[in-house]
Amino acid sequence: MTEASTSDRLDRSAIVTLVALSLGILVVANDFTALTVAVPSIEHDLDTTLNRAQWVINGYTVVFGVLIVTGGRLADLFGRRRVFVIGALVFGAFSLLGGLAPNIGLLIAARALMGIGGAMMWPSVLGMVYDIIPKARSGLAGGLIIGVAGLGNSIGPLLGGILTDTLGWRWIFFVNVPVALLAVLVVMRNVPESTRGGGVRVDYAGIASLSAAVVLVLVALDIGSANTFSSPWVLGMIAVGVLLLPVFVLIQRGQGDDALVPRRVVASRQFSGALISILLLGSVFFGVLVYVPQYLEKELGWSAFAAGAGLLPMMLVFATVSFAAGPLYHRIGSRLVVGIGAACLTGGVLVIALVIGTGYLPLVPGLVLCGIGVGLYFSAVTTAAVTAVRPEDSSLAGGIVYMGNVAGGSLGLGVNTAIVLAAAAFTVGIRNAFLVDAALGVVGTIVAVSLIRSEGSTTRTPS
Incomplete structure (x- = not known):
């Protein structure tokens, strides 16, 4: 056995750590979907309205999406282990509070604070996993993270339904606590702290401007999709959010290397190409996630739980294919995996468009094709983006990639709803x-294959 191949092997400590980090990602991802089936029970038990109960879900999603880039930057600046541990403790503590919440106001607050913890955990895990897995096998990291996240999203409604019908909806919160504590103990024992030399300055102005822009747009799109986009309040929030983005850019230019998003990160041609592609393909994926279940409910008369289960052909294939994407990444190269994945996702949504209105079974081939596409594309493009930047910026890069996905999905949802x-x-x-x-998917595919290099593992240099 060669020295290089020996260095590529993972020891027992690394494997245990990866399992613990995967469990952390699993509960964070699971919490996006597990409560969707529990909303009626929450509404009944806490004597509240459907609109307020819905914010138990939205509060977590919005806060997570708003702070994910900040969480990544803080992890790179102050240490990934430190930020992960704090995030996991916050996530676990407010999961416990959510499970004990006596009223809807406290429950919504607990969920929002869980979003802060999740936004600290996710990019920290990304950075640590890419540190633990040898560079020559970095594609496995993307497959592991996206695969576990896909699994968490997929089993969320099923696990949430089982817990709600047996032990009660509060146990959806309680199960997070021991998992978070286990992850903290394993990480504290096995993961050395990442370090960064020199003084550390936090770009508070950048954090404030980006957070305000994202929260205004996300909340406006959420309100608009539930009511109407013609409301002056909705249009005003979107306008202010969009206008804050150039303010954020100006602030970043003045901060230099201390910026929330340093210029060196977005200056990478591969990273920028991956991000543009993610914005476009994220809108395609979110359209399927939102409107296929609505079609099943409104046109075919399915229950909300059954409509969610109707996405399982896509979500289970997504999770399964993600784990296979890592080895494929190194076998045929990043550009080809990303291109095939993007083309499959685009083809899948086109198939669904052509057969929508003819029942459920004709949708299944399109859903499976979407699942293959999402599994290949998002795991490979995440690796391509994260490995395109310096190792000390990998958590930030992971946070930006996730925000790009959420932003693309939110904007795509707004466009889809208007249509x-x-x-x-x-x-x-x-x-x-x-x-x-499908047209957006074609553009995203072209961008990805044009700007992403074809190496199985891109070079990560210290400068």
Whole structure:
């Protein structure tokens, strides 16, 4: 056995750590979907309205999406182990508070604070996993993280339904506590702290401007999709959020290397190409996630739980293929894996657009194709983006990638909703929206294969 191949092997400590970090990602991802089936029980038990109960889900999602880039930057600046441990303790503590919450206000607050913990954990895990797995096998890191996240999203409604029907919805919160504590203990024991030389300055102005922009746009899109996008409040929030983005850019230019998003990160051609592609393909994926279940409920008369289960052909294939994407990444190269994944996702949404309105079974091939595409694309493009920057910026890069996915999905959802509302019939609107999504997918595929290098493992240099 060669020296190089020996150095590529993972020892027992590394494997145990990867399992613990995977469990951390699993509960963070699971919490995006597990409570979707528990909303009626929460509404009944806490004597509240559906609109307020829905913010138990939205509060977590919005806060997580807003702070994910900040969490990544803090992990790179102050140490990934430190930020992960703090995030996991916050996540676990407020999971416990959420499970004990006597009223809806405290429950929503607990969920929002769980979002802060999750936003600290996710990018820290990304950085630590890419540190633990040898550079020559970095594609495995993307497959592991995205695969576990996909698994968490997939089993969320099932696990949430089982817990709600047996022990009660509060146990969806309680199960997070021992997992978070276990992850903290393993990481503290096995992961050395990442370090960064020189003085550390936090870009508070950058954090404030980016957070305000993202929260305004996300909340406006959430309100608009539930009510109407023609509301002056919704349009005003979107306008202010968009106007804050150039303010954020100006602030970043003045901060130099201390910026929340340093210029050296976005200056990478591969990283920027991956991010643009993620914005476009994220909008395609979110369209399927939102409008296929709505079609099953409104047109086919399925229950909310059954409609969520209707996505399982896509989500289970997504999770399974993600784990296979890592070895494939090194066998045929990043550009080809990303390109095949993007093309499959684009083809899948096109198939769904062509057969929507003919029942559920005709949708399954399109859903499976989407699952293959998402599994290949997001794991490979995450690795391509993170390995395109300096190792000390990898948590920040992972946070930006995730925010790009959320931002693309949110903007795509707004476009899809506008198209659906403008159509004469609901099914016609979905078909039109998905045809537009397919066109966006083609553009995203072209961007990805044009700007992402074809190496199985991109070079990570200290400068």
